[in-house]
Amino acid sequence: MQRSRIVGTGTYLPERVVTNDDLSKKMGIDTSDAWIRERTGIGSRRIAGPNEATSDMAAAASKRALEMAGIRPEDLDLIICGTVTADMPFPAAACFVQSKIGAKKAAAFDVSAACAGSLFALSIADQYIRGGMAGKVLVLGAELLTRITDWSDRATCVLFGDAAGAMVLVPETRNDRGLLSTHLHTDGSQTSILNIPGGGSLKPLNQDVLDRRDQFIKMNGREVYKTAVRALESCSREALERNGYRPQDVDRVIAHQANLRILEHVMKRLEIPLEKCELNIEEMGNTSSASVPLTLDQANRAGRLKDGDLVLMMAIGGGMAWGSALVKW
Template sequence: MTTTGIAITGSGAATPSVLLDNHQLSQLVETSDEWISSRTGIRQRGLATTEVRLSQMAASACQNAIAMAGVQPTDIDLIILATSTADDLFGSASQIQAQIGATKAVAFDLTAACSGFVFGLVTASQFIRNGVYKNVLLVGADILSRWVDWSDRRTCILFGDGAGAVVLQASDRDNLLGFELKSDGSLNSSLNLACQPEPKALTPEITIGQGKYLPITMNGQDIYRFAVKKVPEVVEKALFHSGLTAADVDWLILHQANQRILDAVAQRLKIPPHKVISNLANYGNTSAASIPLALDEVVRSGKIQSGDIIATAGFGAGLTWGSAIFKWGN
């Protein structure tokens, strides 16, 4: 079978209009703008109101990406939704398919938390490389504000809501240059959005667990140490698979978790600060949405040009982490 190449030809984003800044947050828990911004780099975050559906926000990002790519919704063969916070536990990708009118597309959800976009990028590429599909829509979207304990100042300061999407198309050239994916379930307890079923007696002899999820819990120090050690390693491996070095990278777009992590990873990779894309000050940690959100912002500003080499890396719950190296555009 002849292998087909991949081009990433369009991006799009959508974020809530309601913003919560650090000063407002300090009225909910004992914290301050100076404390949050100095330790995380975050100054505000967008929050989805009760009437906002994840599928609606994701669909808006998808429509923007489709428009940039110059394709029609009916051209899309596959939709992958990377999310941990679907509207429906049975999956929300099909709702996006219906909302954007991608009537010929198959759609499914993929869950890998903050690594979801990178895992989705690699998954989408396999369908194109094997010649199965020509046009794939990948969207990372999360509404973590619905699963945050707003009395826990360790976690509530971090998370925001958003969606970001890209269009991948079959191409004569292969612009996905290399990747590396990793998982370590032994570290799962460091970051959780865990199910804790409540006992429910059906008969005197049979008791089942009734579904219920706890708020997000996180060991921040564990996650920081994990990210600073593992993310540079996985980026270097992806670059090796690409036949490149860090010096060849035009832009580094990491999962937007914490500015200290971004700075430490870039320093270990010897990538200068002016090549590091950061927008978490305005959005917070948007999980699977963070990389495509940051990508779309700099593409639309003209900072990223066609042919630029971009190194991405996601890391988070699972624990999962991964890196993908690609050229932007055709």
């Protein structure tokens, strides 16, 4: 049976680093390094330059992933970008990426699943390859979250950073390698706990939306935390059980870096040592859909993914939308 295999990974990080101390001392936010670290594990984040767009970051990450894979942009069949911060409401960020990297024959579209966007995109790419509809697919997660962040809301502005990550997928025919399965879930009854209420068709951008600052991210942190822990444990177990594995069989965990406390809680409930979970939240903050491919690339380039390793991937975002994937590296 044909499945997909990840043969290239890449990352782009903006140059500007903003520490927790910078937020309080230079940007005037009522917070502190100790307060942020205690609640989230975050120490710094990247902020894109004023002339950088989401597609610029995605294109840079794409080039690095394609170089690793040894695949030319013009040979790509499909580009799927997970993002909620596209350059424009339309066309898709993936269209701009297609042009910028020269992938002239690739179909291109975006997926909106917030922080789970790149994992949802990975699942779609896998199905295209399994069905023989595509042979070379570029999967992206790219977010410029600092431009949809309310810098007057210390509960959310300390969380987010900008970044892009990329994965290149090709067919894999060996039974013991590749993407074993993906598992996607949504609970639309929880749309209110993490969203941007203004600027869409429900509340078009007007003075009232601006006055209420509804064009920025709003979050009920307590409810998001509870849902994230429960959902990530459940979908991780689902992926393992589907393929006949147990948590103790996992060699490496690639998880969305939303909050260190969430990751600690999920790992404890799964009885997987935290040391097996690739971490970068201290340096990067929450980069939304970029988080999973960025974290995968970090582990890959550091040599921490060995041939035959069992890799568990998981992510959750607004919607609420969440999912998992199990990979035999």
